[in-house]
Amino acid sequence: MKRHELIKKYLDFFKSKGHKIIPSGSLVPENDPTVLFTTAGMHPLVPYLLGQQHSLGRRLANVQKCIRTTDIDEVGDETHHTFFEMLGNWSLGDYFKKEAIEMSFEFLTKILKIPAERLAVSVFAGDDDAPRDLEAANTWLKLGIPKSRVAFLGKEDNWWGPAGLTGPCGPDTEMFYWKSKKEKPPKTFDPKDNNWVEIWNDVLMQYVKDENGNYKEAKQKNVDTGMGVERTVAVLNGLEDNYLTDLWHPIIKEIEKLSVKKYSVAKHNDENITKAMRIIADHIRASVFIIASGILPSNTERGYVLRRLIRRAVRYARELRMKNFTKQVAAHVFQMYDVDYPELRNNEKQILSELENEENRFLETIERGMKIFQELVKNKKALSGKEAFLLYQSFGFPLEMIVEECKNRKIKFNEKDFFAEENKHKELSRSTSKGKFAAGLADHSIESTRYHTATHMLHKALKLVLGQEVQQMGSNITPERMRFDFSFPRKLTNEELKKIESVVNREINRGLKVSFVEMPYAQAVKTGALSYFRERYPPIVKVYSVGDFSKEICTGPHVKNTKEIGKFKIIKEESVAQGVRRIKAVLE
DSSP: OOHHHHHHHHHHHHHHTTOEEOOOOOSSOSSOTTOSSOOSTTGGGHHHHTTOOOTTOSEEEEEEEEEOOTTGGGBTBSSOOSEEEEEEEEEESSSOHHHHHHHHHHIIIIISOOOGGGEEEEEEOOOSSSOOOHHHHHHHHHTTOOGGGEEEEOHHHHEEOOSSSSEEEEEEEEEEEEOOSSSOOOSSOOTTOTTEEEEEEEEEEEEEEOTTSOEEEEEEEEEEEEEEHHHHHHHHTTOSOGGGSTTTHHHHHHHHHHHTOOOOOSTTSOHHHHHHHHHHHHHHHHHHHHHHTTOOOOSSHHHHHHHHHHHHHHHHHHHTTOOSOHHHHHHHHHHHHTTTOTHHHHTHHHHHHHHHHHHHHHHHHHHHHHHHHHHHTTTOSEEOHHHHHHHHHHHOOOHHHHHHHHHHTTOEEOHHHHHHHHHHHHHHHHHHHTTOOOTTBOOOSHHHHHHHHHHHHHHHHHHHHHOTTOOEEEEEEOSSOEEEEEEOSSOOOHHHHHHHHHHHHHHHHTTOBEEEEEEEHHHHHHTTOBOOTTOOOOSEEEEEEETTTEEEEOOOOOOSBGGGTOOEEEEEEEEEETTEEEEEEEEO
């Protein structure tokens, strides 16, 4: 069975049961600020699950596009995907457990024609908050599922919600399919046996959790179900590898063509090739959908997820000797999904442009990182965790490549030390978000160090473009971006912003040496060193020079060479007070 056949059968079935078919919601959730992306069909329906009336009634069904970000590193096996489609049907205070379970069973056995003897189910075992779900279990028994095939499991397996601290929640019942063709399904259902694959989940929102942690019967009892398209198509075709289905075939074929290598799950095949192909296919497909939703690569939140996906795809494509591949692979995503999701074709030009630009930027990053790596390990037998983290954090050099290069050169590298440095950085970042650092410099991490030197260069560029009367009014730096406030009476033109950006990048690309000398404050001022007029300086100060471009009184820290900074990009210019403007910028 193909993807479009499954979707049509599902929607037609629930339409025959009185459900109205609703369109897929956006990948960026409108009603749930707790997640970056829509991870399930319920997200666009949160207000209606809470009691608001839906214009199409109380029975709804659709196929929802979703993004799962929690296990990106797991992608590369047979079943994990970043982007996926979820089939769902909902009862908003209409039918409940018995009818929901009966419809699920009918669809699986009558429409999809799955033999009942290959099915098993799990239901909620009960605890101090809510009793054992005997109603769900008895419904399954009456439909013919043997008692030995009904497993009672705890909250971690068979309970949903609430989404926050309070709200709707309840038990769920999951359906499993015996995938092995070699062995007959055992009489007793063992949830730990990997031959049992979950294919559907009915969430039965029976309770509401209040502020005191108590679970009370809900006035409006809802049903929320979910069936993954990718997994179900694989199961129905007797495949244990989702990437062998029609959903992936054209994309995998293109990767085979570009890499001149074969995708194979045979034991004699190089598993690294297969894994790389899966990652490239998955991440490019997901990236196409994310960009179509209005998200662009950046260093924060959704944009960071997108950047990580594209760069991870590029990193694995490099292993397969593939370059300039993102546009070719993405072309097949458009062909497969543009009928169902017209937003892909509507944004095709921008999507392809962003993919290509990010691919090229990352290849430059890798090239720059390789040069730094070679310098760090020159005449050495070991690479420290601190040095490795500098490569990773400051230059975007992937950890996998650090490990690989060290292995090839027989250089010792302790990953534990790397993760220790990463944890230090995370602690500093957390402190930054709580506002524990003053004077505009959030921390002394490599990333913030790059931004700090960039503020000096921006300060000088503003004076060159706008006039020497410009004064620094404040700054704020995080590992993700910089903010610079300065005195100026009006909004900057686009031409002025482009010129400022161009001046900074021109000087960065010159590879200027950054150094400092200590001298009396009065002497520093005489030499023309810039200063932050609100700051009170000690008698002896450090004067940092960025080559012959800028000179500024500062306590540091700074990069050693402007090449370490990367590309400077202004993302916003705005007013913060009368006569004070603010520039926000990022480093790429």
